Amino acid sequence: MTVAPVLERDTLDTVAARIRAHVVDMCAGPEGGHLGGAFSCADVLAALYFSVLNVDPLRPDDPDRDRFLLSKGHAAVGLYATLAERGFLPVGELAGYGRPGSRLMGHPVRAVPGVEMPTGSLGHGLALGCGFALAARYAGRDARTFVLLGDGELQEGSVWEAAIAAASLRLDRLVAVVDRNGLQLTGPTDGIAPMEPLADRWRSFGWAVRDVDGHDPEQLAEHLGSAPWEPGRPSVLIARTVKGHGLPFLAGRGASHYVTLSPRNHARAVRALRADGAAG
Numbered sequence: 001m002t003v004a005p006v007l008e009r010d011t012l013d014t015v016a017a018r019i020r021a022h023v024v025d026m027c028a029g030p031e032g033g034h035l036g037g038a039f040s041c042a043d044v045l046a047a048l049y050f051s052v053l054n055v056d057p058l059r060p061d062d063p064d065r066d067r068f069l070l071s072k073g074h075a076a077v078g079l080y081a082t083l084a085e086r087g088f089l090p091v092g093e094l095a096g097y098g099r100p101g102s103r104l105m106g107h108p109v110r111a112v113p114g115v116e117m118p119t120g121s122l123g124h125g126l127a128l129g130c131g132f133a134l135a136a137r138y139a140g141r142d143a144r145t146f147v148l149l150g151d152g153e154l155q156e157g158s159v160w161e162a163a164i165a166a167a168s169l170r171l172d173r174l175v176a177v178v179d180r181n182g183l184q185l186t187g188p189t190d191g192i193a194p195m196e197p198l199a200d201r202w203r204s205f206g207w208a209v210r211d212v213d214g215h216d217p218e219q220l221a222e223h224l225g226s227a228p229w230e231p232g233r234p235s236v237l238i239a240r241t242v243k244g245h246g247l248p249f250l251a252g253r254g255a256s257h258y259v260t261l262s263p264r265n266h267a268r269a270v271r272a273l274r275a276d277g278a279a280g
Helices: 012-027 035-040 042-052 073-086 091-096 125-138 157-168 198-204 217-225 263-279
Strands: 067-070 145-150 174-180 208-213 235-240
Touching: 012 035, 012 042, 012 073, 012 091, 012 217, 012 263, 035 042, 035 073, 042 073, 042 145, 042 217, 067 073, 067 125, 073 091, 073 145, 125 145, 125 157, 125 174, 198 208, 198 235, 208 217, 217 235
Parallel strands: 067 145, 145 174, 174 235, 208 235
Antiparallel strands: none
């Protein structure tokens, strides 16, 4: 197995910027896509795939690999962009997203190299992660399992059933990341089902918890790379993010949840990302 490479010329910030640029292009296609949630987790994906995960694009089914599950499967465009940047599939294939005959569907499927399980029926990813972590233990493998959840998804009772199971089974090779962008399809998460103090809730279920800036990929890589943080406890990183981060006309707005960018807004988005990169 080969660990995700140390970036020689690029930084994690520039990788995240390229992921967002791919997402913008895919969301300008005829099917559109879940731009907001893909943008909010782009830095997490960059940190995982380019600094943390023990994966090899040439051997996507290596039994010793780390596993990653995108529980918030509607952010598939972000995962596809990341997998392409990491070498699991050709970057050119992204242009066919959502088109007839493409394996790049609205939610991830196993036909895409690097995708472990179909996801997107919210509330199931953490339980699947428990299964992968437990299987690795029984097989005597040192692999870790990472699960990325949306914060609105935490309203599903199955998430907390899985959280109880993970702590009870002492699955300390299981790491959850919560994309805490504060918005879901129908509005602000706290206006629908308040969940703060979120860190304390996870601690009460027996998890080791860290609460960080979700748009600082270097910090994300440091925390995720050092898990497990406490022996015998699963770890959860609460990543404080902004939906649509990087696009001033969509950032922090519910309208970013699913968009089909018109040619004009596609051009606006491209200009905004370029300006953000120049400012950085």
